Structure formats: structure tokens, C-alpha cells
Amino acid sequence: MTVKHARISPKKALRVLSRHEVNRLKDATQSGLHEVFKRCAYAVLNCGSQSDDYVADRDDYNEFDIQIIQLDRGIVLDLFNAPDDAFVDGELIYGIREHLFAVLRDIVYTHDEIINNTKFITSNESSDQEESEQLTNIVFHILRNANVLRYGESSGLVICWGGHSISREEYDYSKRVGYQLGLRGMDVGTGCGPGAMKGPMKGATIGHAKQHNKTGRYVGITEPGIIAAESPNPIVNELVILPDIEKRLEAFVRCCHGIIVFPGGAGTAEEIQYLLGILLHPKNKDIPFPVIFSGPESAREYFTQIDAFIGTTLGKEAQEKYQIIIDDPAQVSIEMNKGIQKVTQFRRENSDAFYFNWMLNIDKEFQTPFIPTHENMGKLNLNEHQEPHILAANLRRAFSGIVAGNVKEEGILEVRAKGPFKLHGDASIIEPMGKLLESMVKQQRMKLPGSHYVPCYEIVS
The missing domain is CATH 3.30.1850.10 (MoCo carrier protein-like)
Known part of the structure; x- marks a missing residue:
């Protein structure tokens, strides 16, 4: 109707x-x-x-x-x-x-x-560092224009990632986590869609209401290519649209004070690779950034698989960048609150803004838009002989292409016209990736419940 x-x-x-x-x-x-x-x-x-x-x-x-x-x-x-x-x-x-x-x-x-605007356009003589700084400035200006950056506010903004296609049990769990965050005065930001993006906001509204917090923030960050699959839920009271997925991801990590990851599909895997790639960069080694993977008991196997994939591809150092907390919403909130206190102290000591993480180094590798064509997907460097943070950047692109093939118009049409994307690489990288994706398909994490999923990718070892 x-x-x-x-x-x-x-x-x-x-x-x-x-x-x-x-x-x-x-x-x-x-x-x-x-x-x-x-x-x-x-x-x-x-x-x-x-x-x-x-x-x-x-x-x-x-x-x-x-x-x-x-x-x-x-x-x-x-x-x-x-x-x-x-x-x-x-x-x-x-x-x-x-x-x-x-x-x-x-x-x-x-x-x-x-x-x-010419002030955001770099010349051919510009260094990678100068181009990277300009891309960060673009993210800052868009967030500032949308009034997402709040000077002088001390409450922590927790970004929650996770799938739009999750079970009712996982959705209810994400609400319970959001409720505990709201009780402790933390605000919530997500990709603003359904599932694990809606649940934490819904829970936080109750937590804020019980504390008579009338200024609770529910920040939704999206981009034109993904918004049709992840429509903003009406709880969002601060919506901002970035021009592409790379700037959307940078906006998440620049304006938040910690991240919670719930179960999800290829999009969540993309976000995890992006975040770990940044945190693994040598320049970011000493910057506190609380990251928690969490879900109900039924999601234990999912996070075991994610953790194993990260350990196999990126190594033990990457695994040390996050905690895994199963079936304990209160503990998730307590640990996040502790992490945000460390973030606050670090930024005060280093004169960094609380509302925008300027000190975090994000290389051009993570900022340059990736166009998911068959040619570009086939040329991805998915080999083990490279720095872990660079490998994470390439894995991020691979998962991004799969997301495009699943839910973005241009990706869907590309796959329908030319067949599935083909991913090549070392067996030590590509085979664990294939197993992870296969498990996501079996768990119905690639499409909304009731939808028949036809893989948009093919693993070629």
C-alpha cells in the first residue's frame, strides 16, 4: 500500500x-x-x-x-x-x-x-599522507555539518556493529546490551538498519529512560549504496550519510569511543577487518580503543569461527585487540565503560579531541573507495607475505565486494550479468575465508530470514 x-x-x-x-x-x-x-x-x-x-x-x-x-x-x-x-x-x-x-x-x-570544493582536491604532487589527511578532513566536515560532533559532552559513544539478518535470540541479546549501556549513561551509534543495528538502540532507550536521561543519542551512520538494504530505523535521532563505505567506516572509528561487535555476515566481517587493520598499524599501537565481540550462548560457535579466522590470517597480535564476552550484557557494558575511561584519560593527556579521534592513523589503503568489479575482485592481493594491516585492508575489500554482490544495486547487477566474483589467493588465506563464508551462509547471515541466498562469490585457491 x-x-x-x-x-x-x-x-x-x-x-x-x-x-x-x-x-x-x-x-x-x-x-x-x-x-x-x-x-x-x-x-x-x-x-x-x-x-x-x-x-x-x-x-x-x-x-x-x-x-x-x-x-x-x-x-x-x-x-x-x-x-x-x-x-x-x-x-x-x-x-x-x-x-x-x-x-x-x-x-x-x-x-x-x-x-x-577545490580546498578538498589534492594535486598530482600531493603525497599519500596529504591525500589521507584531506580524506579525513572530508569525514570531519560532513560529521560537523550534521552536528554529530559535540564539543564538551563527556558521555561515551559506543558504536555497535552486527548483521541485519540475525535470529530473534541474537536481536534480543543486542537489546539487553544496549539497555546496560543506557543505564550507564553511554550513547549508541550503529549502521542504523534492522537487526543488530536496531536492537542496541531499542535497549538503550529504556536504559536512558530509567535514568531520566532525556539527551540520549542514537547515531545512525550510513551511505547511499547500503541504505536501501539497511533503511534507518526510526529510533535514530542523529542520521548522517557519508558518500561511500570507506568514509562511513572512518566516521565510525573517528567519532566513537569504543566498538561492540554482534554476530553478523559479510558486512560485519568487513567492518572487523577494517578496524583490526587500523589497530594493527604500528602508529596506532599505543592508542587505547576498546573492542568487544559479544552475543548469546548460541553465538559462541560464530565467534569461535571469527576468532580462528583472525588468528589464522592476521595472527595473535590481532586477536589481542579485542575481548570476547558471551551471554553477559552487564559485563559487556562494564568492560566498555572501563575502556572508555582509558580513552578519556589518554585523550586528555595527549590533548586530543574527545568528539573526534584525530590521533588515530588511517592510511590511504583504508580510505580509497573500492569498486567491486570482477576485475578488481580478481586482482585482490590475498597472499600471506605482506604486513598484517595491509592484508586486513585487502580482506576488507574482498568482504566489501561480497556485501555489494549481496545487497547493493550495482553489485547485484554486476553478478547477474557476469556471474559470481572470483577470489584468488594463498590457500592459507583463501580457504579459511571460504569456510567462514560457508558457515555464514548455513547460519542464514547473508540475507534476511526467508530469503533464498545464491552466493555472489566463488573461492578459487
């Missing part, structure tokens, strides 16, 4: 746009922004969907449209054939309204103030 027409005005975020910005957002050509805006807006409105396949929903999507109307008093949005789950008694849900205008804010800002 859809709502044929609705006119929406902002309550607080982004009240005015220039004529140039409005024209760009109406422009449906390749250089215009209308398609990007429409796709993200549809995902926000479609948050009640039980599908994670944007291509399969194409008919519903094609019937939907969104137009910007510029009035003397500001702007309004005209919605046509919007999903009716976004409305209550004919009125758009308040949180979804705010998400729509957050989408508008970030798309306009990124394209007009970042992509087309």
Missing part, C-alpha cells in the same frame, strides 16, 4: 536551499542528484520493509517519486506513492520526517561543499 501524495515541511533541519541546489536535486541526468536523493528518501520511508534487495523492489521504487518545492517561506517535499508504513493516521512519523531532511542536508552538503 502507498500514500498517493503527501506534502512534508521540515520541523527543524534544513529550512532553506538556494535555487542552484534545488535545480541540482531536481536534475535526473547522470550529473544530477535526483536519483541519489530519491533512492535514499525511498529507503528512509521504506523502513518497515522486510526485504534487503533494492533490485527486487524496483517496481515499487519506480512508482515512487519525491520533488522539492521552493516556497517564499522555505522548502517542502512532495511525496508520491510513498510506503504507507511511514505514516500514522495520514501523518508522516516524526522521526522519518527528520531523516528525510537529514538525507537532503547531507546530499546537498557533500556534493556542493565537498565534492565541488
Whole structure:
């Protein structure tokens, strides 16, 4: 069911746009922004969907449209054939309204103030370090524009990673962890979708409410390529859209004070490889960064497999970068709180900002967008004779390509046209990866429950 027409005005975020910005957002050509805006807006409105396949929903999507109307008093949005789950008694849900205008804010800002701004463009003579610093500056500016960076606030922001396709038991467990975090005054950030991204936020709202904490933060960080599969849940009260997955991942680690990883699929494996690759860099050796893997008793085997894969590919040093806590939400929260206290003390001693981790070194290897084509996936260096943090960067790209083939439009279409991605490498790397992926398929962690999964990859040892 859809709502044929609705006119929406902002309550607080982004009240005015220039004529140039409005024209760009109406422009449906390749250089215009209308398609990007429409796709993200549809995902926000479609948050009640039980599908994670944007291509399969194409008919519903094609019937939907969104137009910007510029009035003397500001702007309004005209919605046509919007999903009716976004409305209550004919009125758009308040949180979804705010998400729509957050989408508008970030798309306009990124394209007009970042992509087309010469101060963020490096020259051919720029060093890798200079380019890396500019990419970090882009992440900082987008987060600052979205008011995610809060100067003077002392509560810790805990990022929670995990799959959108998890069991009810795992979802309930993530809620219990979020509840314990909320009781201890910590805020929660996630990829803002369903499953392990929604559960911690839902739990934290209860924990915050019991402590009469009316300023609880539920930060959702996403990007246009993934938003259709992981639509922002309405609990999110601070939504920000980064231009690509690499900047999204950097935003997670720069603005948080610790990370909890729940069970998940290829996307969670990508996030783990990204994080461990950064923490394994020699320049980051002494920077405290609490990381906890956690789930209910039924997830013990999952984390045993993840831990074994990390030990086999990246070594013991990587395993020392995290704790594994099974079936104990209170202990997870206690250990995270201890870790955040160490982070706070370290940043005070080193005059680093509490709201943005400037000291963390992130190489260009982790910042350069990876395009998951068959050629690029086939050329990945998945050999054991390289620095662990570089191997982690390449493993991250491999998992990223699988995520694209699972849920991103361009990846799905690429696989449908040319067959599965082929991954080559040393047997010591590629075979454990194949076993890990196979276990994720068996545990139904690659697609939402009820969906038939056809692998988008092929392991070639």
C-alpha cells in the first residue's frame, strides 16, 4: 500500500536551499542528484520493509517519486506513492520526517561543499599522507555539518556493529546490551538498519529512560549504496550519510569511543577487518580503543569461527585487540565503560579531541573507495607475505565486494550479468575465508530470514 501524495515541511533541519541546489536535486541526468536523493528518501520511508534487495523492489521504487518545492517561506517535499508504513493516521512519523531532511542536508552538503570544493582536491604532487589527511578532513566536515560532533559532552559513544539478518535470540541479546549501556549513561551509534543495528538502540532507550536521561543519542551512520538494504530505523535521532563505505567506516572509528561487535555476515566481517587493520598499524599501537565481540550462548560457535579466522590470517597480535564476552550484557557494558575511561584519560593527556579521534592513523589503503568489479575482485592481493594491516585492508575489500554482490544495486547487477566474483589467493588465506563464508551462509547471515541466498562469490585457491 502507498500514500498517493503527501506534502512534508521540515520541523527543524534544513529550512532553506538556494535555487542552484534545488535545480541540482531536481536534475535526473547522470550529473544530477535526483536519483541519489530519491533512492535514499525511498529507503528512509521504506523502513518497515522486510526485504534487503533494492533490485527486487524496483517496481515499487519506480512508482515512487519525491520533488522539492521552493516556497517564499522555505522548502517542502512532495511525496508520491510513498510506503504507507511511514505514516500514522495520514501523518508522516516524526522521526522519518527528520531523516528525510537529514538525507537532503547531507546530499546537498557533500556534493556542493565537498565534492565541488577545490580546498578538498589534492594535486598530482600531493603525497599519500596529504591525500589521507584531506580524506579525513572530508569525514570531519560532513560529521560537523550534521552536528554529530559535540564539543564538551563527556558521555561515551559506543558504536555497535552486527548483521541485519540475525535470529530473534541474537536481536534480543543486542537489546539487553544496549539497555546496560543506557543505564550507564553511554550513547549508541550503529549502521542504523534492522537487526543488530536496531536492537542496541531499542535497549538503550529504556536504559536512558530509567535514568531520566532525556539527551540520549542514537547515531545512525550510513551511505547511499547500503541504505536501501539497511533503511534507518526510526529510533535514530542523529542520521548522517557519508558518500561511500570507506568514509562511513572512518566516521565510525573517528567519532566513537569504543566498538561492540554482534554476530553478523559479510558486512560485519568487513567492518572487523577494517578496524583490526587500523589497530594493527604500528602508529596506532599505543592508542587505547576498546573492542568487544559479544552475543548469546548460541553465538559462541560464530565467534569461535571469527576468532580462528583472525588468528589464522592476521595472527595473535590481532586477536589481542579485542575481548570476547558471551551471554553477559552487564559485563559487556562494564568492560566498555572501563575502556572508555582509558580513552578519556589518554585523550586528555595527549590533548586530543574527545568528539573526534584525530590521533588515530588511517592510511590511504583504508580510505580509497573500492569498486567491486570482477576485475578488481580478481586482482585482490590475498597472499600471506605482506604486513598484517595491509592484508586486513585487502580482506576488507574482498568482504566489501561480497556485501555489494549481496545487497547493493550495482553489485547485484554486476553478478547477474557476469556471474559470481572470483577470489584468488594463498590457500592459507583463501580457504579459511571460504569456510567462514560457508558457515555464514548455513547460519542464514547473508540475507534476511526467508530469503533464498545464491552466493555472489566463488573461492578459487
